[in-house]
Amino acid sequence: MELSSRHIPERESIIELRQKIMRWYRNNARCYPWRKTNDPFRILIAEMMLQRTKANQVVSVYKEFFTNFNSPESVSNSAGGKIEKILKPLGSRWRAKNFKKVSHVLLHTFGGKVPDNREELKILPGVGDYVAGMVLSIALCKREWAVDSNVVRFFRRYFGISTSKDGRRDAHVTKMAKIYSFSKNPGRANMALIDFTGTICLPQKPLCNSCNLRRKCDYFKKNDNQESKSKVINRKSLVRNIKGGKEYV
Numbered sequence: 660m661e662l663s664s665r666h667i668p669e670r671e672s673i674i675e676l677r678q679k680i681m682r683w684y685r686n687n688a689r690c691y692p693w694r695k696t697n698d699p700f701r702i703l704i705a706e707m708m709l710q711r712t713k714a715n716q717v718v719s720v721y722k723e724f725f726t727n728f729n730s731p732e733s734v735s736n737s738a739g740g741k742i743e744k745i746l747k748p749l750g751s752r753w754r755a756k757n758f759k760k761v762s763h764v765l766l767h768t769f770g771g772k773v774p775d776n777r778e779e780l781k782i783l784p785g786v787g788d789y790v791a792g793m794v795l796s797i798a799l800c801k802r803e804w805a806v807d808s809n810v811v812r813f814f815r816r817y818f819g820i821s822t823s824k825d826g827r828r829d830a831h832v833t834k835m836a837k838i839y840s841f842s843k844n845p846g847r848a849n850m851a852l853i854d855f856t857g858t859i860c861l862p863q864k865p866l867c868n869s870c871n872l873r874r875k876c877d878y879f880k881k882n883d884n885q886e887s888k889s890k891v892i893n894r895k896s897l898v899r900n901i902k903g904g905k906e907y908v
């Protein structure tokens with residue numbers, strides 16, 4: 660399955676991959692409050708909170724936020740400093756500003772509703788392709804793709820493809836993510852991919868030995884071969900050393 664170029668793998672391989680990841684997700688889904696709702700506004704706010712932030716940090720802030728606000732209108736009309744105070748544990752002032760701006764645009768441009776397409780969602784300040792894809796697929800069950808840096812690394816490893824430095828914007832990565840998310844339950848498929856790449860196929864030390872994809876994973880096959888080779892080499896040198904009467908250290 661080696662693909663050193665930017666060509667995408669066969670459709671069937673991507674579909675098979677999705678099926679395996681969704682099987683893994685059945686027993687390993689992470690449980691967060693924003694996963695217990697279909698409300699597009701809540702999911703939008705949660706995804707904006709999750710940007711550059713660990714999910715566990717977001718849980719209490721999310722709960723506090725929706726104890727105080729329940730609509731774009733209530734956010735847009737909030738008293739000065741209240742949102743900043745709630746978001747303080749997440750540590751970024753730009754987020755509070757964006758929440759107010761987003762709520763204002765929702766209210767005045769989209770009648771208080773979260774848009775149901777990528778182009779309009781991306782008009783909202785701070786909303787890019789990833790957040791738009793997650794909101795559309797989870798809240799509205801649209802077959803929309805979502806790619807973050809974890810997903811890029813995973814595609815690179817599993818399929819042995821190459822990507823640019825900012826692979827999230829590579830056309831071939833987007834094509835793969837589109838095929839991946841073209842599922843009966845795209846929101847669940849995308850959440851499964853995010854959880855898998857965030858807990859198993861980790862950046863530094865991927866947990867290959869606990870991974871149900873390793874048999875077909877390009878990265879695993881290459882590294883496994885290298886490990887086997889080094890074991891063979893070590894074995895040979897051990898035999899040489901014994902024959903030569905040297906001590907084995």
Ligand code: SF4
Binds near residue numbers: 860870
């Ligand atoms: S085998 Fe390892 S590198 Fe391959 S997908 Fe699984 S965790 Fe990632």
